[in-house]
Amino acid sequence: MKNLTFAIPCLFGLEGIVGNECKRLNLANIKVENGRVLFTGDFEDMAKANLWIRSGERILIRLAEFPCKSFSELFDNVKAIRWENFIPKEGAFPVKGYALHSQLHSVPDCQSIVKKAVVERLKDAYHLSWFAETGAKYQIQFGILNDVASIYLDTSGPGLHKRGYRARANDAPLRETLAAGMVDIARYRGREVVYDPFCGSGTILIEAAMIAQNRAPGLYRRFAAESWESSDSNMWASLRSEAKNKIFKRDFRLIGSDIDENALKIAMGNAAKAGVAEYVRFKNCDVLKWQPESESGIVITNPPYGERLLDVQKAEALYRTLGQVMRRNPNFPTYIISSHQELPRLYGRNPTKRRKLYNGMIKCEYYMYY
Numbered sequence: 001m002k003n004l005t006f007a008i009p010c011l012f013g014l015e016g017i018v019g020n021e022c023k024r025l026n027l028a029n030i031k032v033e034n035g036r037v038l039f040t041g042d043f044e045d046m047a048k049a050n051l052w053i054r055s056g057e058r059i060l061i062r063l064a065e066f067p068c069k070s071f072s073e074l075f076d077n078v079k080a081i082r083w084e085n086f087i088p089k090e091g092a093f094p095v096k097g098y099a100l101h102s103q104l105h106s107v108p109d110c111q112s113i114v115k116k117a118v119v120e121r122l123k124d125a126y127h128l129s130w131f132a133e134t135g136a137k138y139q140i141q142f143g144i145l146n147d148v149a150s151i152y153l154d155t156s157g158p159g160l161h162k163r164g165y166r167a168r169a170n171d172a173p174l175r176e177t178l179a180a181g182m183v184d185i186a187r188y189r190g191r192e193v194v195y196d197p198f199c200g201s202g203t204i205l206i207e208a209a210m211i212a213q214n215r216a217p218g219l220y221r222r223f224a225a226e227s228w229e230s231s232d233s234n235m236w237a238s239l240r241s242e243a244k245n246k247i248f249k250r251d252f253r254l255i256g257s258d259i260d261e262n263a264l265k266i267a268m269g270n271a272a273k274a275g276v277a278e279y280v281r282f283k284n285c286d287v288l289k290w291q292p293e294s295e296s297g298i299v300i301t302n303p304p305y306g307e308r309l310l311d312v313q314k315a316e317a318l319y320r321t322l323g324q325v326m327r328r329n330p331n332f333p334t335y336i337i338s339s340h341q342e343l344p345r346l347y348g349r350n351p352t353k354r355r356k357l358y359n360g361m362i363k364c365e366y367y368m369y370y
């Protein structure tokens, strides 16, 4: 299918990064909006985006967008979509979505209206009165924001942050899509030594390693659209083999440290599963004693934020320590994500730049010192 519009929802703050990723993939009509990036293309572009996008959450086909203040507007516009072009007779088509700042605010009601409209459309198209929905899944999503409804079909299935390497997580793992965005903002392209002195389960360094190798993040997982009736398995196979040929054979070094032995074990397991263990070393080290192992490099890190009172004091002490340690190491541009508003004061220096980023629902700043 040609000339479809796709939407890539992303964490707030990462829109520009996802837009640049789309440019690097030569996608057409890229539009960067709040919380999402749009592009147009065909199923091959959709497959490419699923395999290669690092910082977006999923690849959706945007089927319609319309002003919507009533259930009848929702029903009529959803029924007008040519669902039969996508969903076969046996297809399963669950519906989920959200409604914000809109007259239609009951999500369960909107959900059942959308479902009913699709059923009515397919009944007419297939001359059937009942759908068993035993086949592949065609997840329908709706979003109603400021009285404008967007209707999507999800091509990804599990979110794109599921790369397939995270066997186990520690307490506060960073989402892979955000970690990749942080590495991209730090302009790491595989040359410098990267350090993460609060590495936890190693997400930042594993994402950095995949970027250094130019390894498609979705290479070793499957996507919902692959089980669709219209799916062209040869096309997916050839995109995968092309992606494998694009992996660089280069030498680079990444060093993670943490005081939690259990997190370090998880990090090593994850790096092995991601196929980057030979490039990443994890070691037990208190940030107080942190020392680089190279003349220069980049520090990218996600220290504890200290959400509870006692923990806040501990987190603040860690920011002071990190500031002192980095003052002794001026050749190391340092990138820190934290929700703590006072980080620059505690760290002892104003950042060269800062940028709002959301770590899930937590509003953070990405403090950049260089």
Ligand SMILES: C[S@@+](CC[C@H](N)C(=O)[O-])C[C@H]1O[C@@H](n2cnc3c(N)ncnc32)[C@H](O)[C@@H]1O
Pocket: 170, 172, 173, 174, 175, 197, 198, 199, 200, 201, 202, 203, 204, 257, 258, 259, 260, 263, 285, 286, 287, 288, 302, 303, 304, 305, 318
């Ligand atoms: C927010 S977590 C990092 C999560 C990591 N980005 C991930 O994706 O798993 C913060 C980490 O800082 C570590 N940490 C706390 N105090 C530390 C210290 N004094 N020195 C080094 N690491 C410390 C914790 O063990 C924890 O793993």
